[in-house]
Amino acid sequence: MFPIQLPRLSQYLWTLCVHLVIATFLLTVADSFNEQDYLVGRKQVTHNPSELSDAQFLEYSNLSDKQHMREAIRNILVPRVVGTGNHTIVRQYIVQSLRDLGWHVELNSFHDTAPIVGALHFHNIIATLNPQAERFLVLACHYDSKYMENVAFLGATDSAVPCAMLLNLAKVLQEQLEPFKNTNVSLMLLFFDGEEAFEQWGPKDSIYGARHLAKLWQDQGKLDRIDLLVLLDLLGAPDPAFYSFFANTELWHMRLMALETRLSQRGLLQRYMSSGVSQHDPTRYFQPQATRSAYIEDDHIPFLQRNVPILHLIPMPFPSVWHTPDDNESVIDYATTENLALIVRLFTLEYLHGGVAQTK
Numbered sequence: 001m002f003p004i005q006l007p008r009l010s011q012y013l014w015t016l017c018v019h020l021v022i023a024t025f026l027l028t029v030a031d032s033f034n035e036q037d038y039l040v041g042r043k044q045v046t047h048n049p050s051e052l053s054d055a056q057f058l059e060y061s062n063l064s065d066k067q068h069m070r071e072a073i074r075n076i077l078v079p080r081v082v083g084t085g086n087h088t089i090v091r092q093y094i095v096q097s098l099r100d101l102g103w104h105v106e107l108n109s110f111h112d113t114a115p116i117v118g119a120l121h122f123h124n125i126i127a128t129l130n131p132q133a134e135r136f137l138v139l140a141c142h143y144d145s146k147y148m149e150n151v152a153f154l155g156a157t158d159s160a161v162p163c164a165m166l167l168n169l170a171k172v173l174q175e176q177l178e179p180f181k182n183t184n185v186s187l188m189l190l191f192f193d194g195e196e197a198f199e200q201w202g203p204k205d206s207i208y209g210a211r212h213l214a215k216l217w218q219d220q221g222k223l224d225r226i227d228l229l230v231l232l233d234l235l236g237a238p239d240p241a242f243y244s245f246f247a248n249t250e251l252w253h254m255r256l257m258a259l260e261t262r263l264s265q266r267g268l269l270q271r272y273m274s275s276g277v278s279q280h281d282p283t284r285y286f287q288p289q290a291t292r293s294a295y296i297e298d299d300h301i302p303f304l305q306r307n308v309p310i311l312h313l314i315p316m317p318f319p320s321v322w323h324t325p326d327d328n329e330s331v332i333d334y335a336t337t338e339n340l341a342l343i344v345r346l347f348t349l350e351y352l353h354g355g356v357a358q359t360k
């Protein structure tokens with residue numbers, strides 16, 4: 001076990017209008033981490049995922065619902081700026097979809113003011129399989145889209161596709177997740193509201209929902225119930241590259257790498273890395289390097305600052321269409337989207353099965 005080293009958030013970073021500071025060095029994941037156990041949590045919880053047997057791996061890998069994925073993307077892929085009618089429609093769609101699948105869903109609603117638009121009513125969506133669980137694997141994304149003057153910005157990668165992937169996970173794994181409605185280690189899906197800045201990215205104009213919820217849960221003593229917060233953002237474009245950003249979740253990044261390798265070796269990924277536009281290791285999504293100096297500001301920051309272990313599934317570099325009107329349906333690569341969704345589903349099942357094994 002070792003203490004979590006939190007990077008200090010320099011004040012000047014908040015003044016940047018983009019939420020990316022380019023990485024300046026890379027580490028090889030395997031070389032920089034020797035700990036045997038999977039260390040997560042402020043209570044120094046040790047959690048071992050249960051590696052899936054070949055039979056389980058094949059069974060779970062063959063589960064998918066591509067039609068549902070497209071339908072979910074279509075339902076979310078509208079301009080959905082906080083406070084607009086579309087934003088309400090998308091929120092209701094997410095809430096109803098999960099309730100229909102038997103999830104416990106609640107809204108965390110609050111008021112805040114934003115530049116340009118003024119007073120707003122925000123709603124984070126919190127969906128749990130077992131609201132009484134002691135610990136959660138949390139998969140998160142943001143469902144609002146960016147306000148742009150005179151542009152109907154759709155935010156396909158930012159973050160309609162990540163939200164659709166979470167809904168699709170609930171749909172595809174409906175049967176497999178059923179037992180985790182009664183376990184102590186369970187699953188939470190979190191849809192943050194108000195991630196986007198209205199005028200200029202800064203500490204008071206961005207991640208409205210995440211800032212509110214992290215503080216609320218700290219005040220309520222609930223943050224320790226989050227084993228690991230996996231934040232999905234800017235997904236759906238072809239050939240993403242993911243790096244490990246945080247030492248205390250490096251072994252979880254390696255689990256994602258291992259799952260990707262296992263899938264590719266069995267030929268279970270679609271049109272894998274064949275778009276031809278890759279600028280990095282063309283053979284894989286999850287890269288065997290870590291980066292410690294990239295500072296990407298996103299919904300995880302208020303949780304990171306409160307010592308919640310974070311796995312940030314955001315590609316580096318960002319998709320080229322980021323925060324442009326071109327972040328629309330045409331940028332979505334459905335093969336990549338399905339491949340990533342599959343890796344996240346298997347990761348989730350490994351994690352939850354490990355939780356059951358642990359508490360037996």
Ligand SMILES: [Zn+2]
Pocket residue numbers: 146158196323
């Ligand atoms: Zn954005």
